[in-house]
Amino acid sequence: MPHSESPPESEDSPTPMVDVDQQQQEDAAPESTTAQVPEVQQPADEDVDMTDSNAPTQTLAESESKAESQAEPQNDQDTPVPEAATSAPSESKPATGVKLEELFDEMDSDEDDEFPTSKAAKREPASSPDLLSSQSDMEIDLHEASDPEVMRTFYQRLFPWRYLFQWLNHSPTPTNDFGHREFAFTLQNDAYLRYQSFTTSDLLRKDVLRLMPSRFEIGPVYTANPRDRKTLRNSSAFRPLSKELCFDIDLTDYDDIRTCCDKANICQKCWQFITMAIKVIDTALREDFGFKHIMWVYSGRRGAHAWVCDKAARSLDDQKRRAIAGYLEVIRGGAQSGKKVNLRRPLHPHLVRSLDILKQHFQSDVLEAQDPWRTEDQQEKLLALLPSDQKQLVSALRNKWASSPDRPSTLKWADIDTVAKTSTAKNLDTKSLLDAKQDIVLEYTYPRLDIEVSKKLNHLLKSPFVVHPGTGRVCVPIDVKRGGLESFDPLGVPTVQSLIREIDEWKKPETKKGEEEKQEEKHVVDWEKTSLKGYIEFFRNFVIGLMKDEREVKVKREREEEGGGGGESMEF
Structure with a gap:
């Protein structure tokens, strides 16, 4: 079936994909019951995506020796979620008086194996031959970032699967917001699988560990389960319903004005163009459109992505998305064109404000x-x-x-x-x-946007916390509000290999005698032992705020429906 949208363009020129037939796809995932008739297309963003952290704490060598048995899903049957056209699944309501944050903490305390905890057992140093070679650390990291076993360890022990689920699901309990969401995988053999879907984060995690994609992207929520689209009697009934409003900024679009670097290369000097762009776009989205839940994510190499997660933003149709993108677009023309800014006077208030922000940077x-x-x-x-x-x-x-x-x-x-x-x-x-x-x-x-990323509902974009295959760096969120934007260093972002070394080198904090028993009971998940900790905690807090607002809106709507949309309620 022809697709309405080609995969998103790569941040770094992707390797041409190899067309594979259905048999080759089955070979790539021989035991999958979830990968039903995968679509094969050109690649999406060149960003690697994988992570998790929940198996008993162990050394890298131990983790890799057990990888095969842990990766095999126990039950990969993907039970279809009820169609959105009928009724969304009911959410289990938290007990009255329980705050969302407390519910979130309670969920985090359950003893599943998403984030493995670690006892104080001694670890043997990682014995990967690459770590012991005479190559530079960067060469080693890049080599091992493409190693499936290194990536498997990252998926199993560091990737925040639960928080990713709650971010896309907008609730602690499964809904169609996640179950009807499209995921796309790029496999190691360059096959590109579209229209993958999962009812829970655990099923997504198991499929990633089984298929070991080099990266994965996130698409829209559809009217039906993407896996079932070919079984629908009316094919036109399968259409995208909602997706975060996204923006993509790439430093290659600044090659005609940056003098320090070009192409895929970056440094702190030219990264300031990204800093300027984030300031201008973030301010406009908040002040001019009233959006609140905006997450900026480092692309892993030379750019940044914005995910506008407010319900109002997710519900925008293509026409409104184009209008917002056009509102923010000022730079027109390619690198070879002449004057790229031709503005009418008087300047729009957005541009006056942008000039005030940008003058100091200029x-x-x-x-x-x-x-x-x-x-x-x-x-x-x-x-x-x-x-x-x-x-x-x-x-x-x-x-x-x-x-x-x-x-x-x-x-x-x-x-x-x-x-x-x-x-x-x-x-x-x-x-x-x-x-x-x-x-x-x-x-x-002024920001140079890849405007096509923002225009359409069905455009896919790489997931936060994936690993970029060209650099080995994790696509971490950027804290724009609390001074984190100015201090963010893209070259200091942790790589997958450095994170695994940090786990192996972690030592249990010393405690007083009276606190020993308490400390024994306190589990430490693997990402808490690494420099990824601050980024995941930021993501967790962002998700809490988003889910809290979603719930408040839902409760307000339910009250209005129960009251028949009557007059103002009295509060005592």
Whole structure:
């Protein structure tokens, strides 16, 4: 059946996919009862996705020796969830007076094997030959990031499966928000499986451990179980219902203005373009559209993704998504095009606010850090952005800079105003020049969005906490609110191999004699022993806030329905 949407474009040019027939797909998943007639397509975002943490604490060597037996699902039968068109499954209601946070904590305390706990037993150091080789740490990490056994350990012991389920399900108990959600897997042989679905996080986890995909993506919630789409009498009844509103920012779109790096390479200097973009987009989404639950996630290499999770955002149709994307899009044209910002005056309040945010970054992160107009060729780009009718000004600037070939960009930017005030530019239109300078600031600082990611409901995007195959780094969330954005270092994000080393090197904290028994009872899950801890705790708190608001909206709606939409209620 033809698909309405091709898989999302790769952040890094993906390896061409190999077309496989149904028999080859069955070979890739020989014992699966859940992978029914998988779809084979081109790859989605090049991001690796996997994680979990719930098997008894053990060394990496021990974990790998048991991997095969643990990966085999006990019961992979994927029971279809009732169709959304009929009625959503009823949610079990928490006891009256119990706070959502307490319910969440109670769920976390159950002794399943999602996040394995660790006793104080001594660990043998990881014995992987790659760790003992003479290669650099980076080469080792990249090699082992593609090792299925290393990834299996990551899925089993570190990936936050339960929190991922609650984030997409919007409730602690299963609903169609998760059961009718599409997942897509890219297998090690480059087969791409679309329309996978699972009723619980445990079934998703088991399938990932069985298939060992190099990455997986998240799609929309459909009107029916995606696995059952071919059995529907009316194929038009199968359509996407909801999905988070997403945004994608990639540093390759800044290659024409960043001077420090290009292509897949990044550093702290050019990462500031992502920081600027997040500030502008996040502020607009909150202040102009009223969205509250926005999670930014590092893509694992050179970009960031936004997931707007409010119910109002998830329910937007394609037309409204295009409208929001168009509202936020200012930079137009590719790397080879000329002037990319052409704005009407007076500026929209969103752009006025954005300029206020970006001005400080323009001076320090563009003029000083990037020095974008130092060479003669580069300075010609700047002159081309000045008003076309101000030839006298342009000529005067060109002559001034010719006498100082190494003049830095900070001084060249200041020269525009200095020369404009001289007698050589008496007839200068100062209003036109001011507008041009504002456009230049926006062209060098305003977010460059991959707008196609935001336009359609059925666009897939890689999951948070996956591992990027090219870098080995985990796609961790970024704390925008509490100063975490300015301090975020993409090159300091943990890699899958460094996390496994941290588990093996973890030592139980020393305790006083009176507290020994208490400490014995307190289990420590594997991710708490690693630098992933802060990121998962942030994600957990984000999910708690989202579920709390979802429940409050549901309770309010139920009360209104019970009261027949009557007048205002009285509170005593």
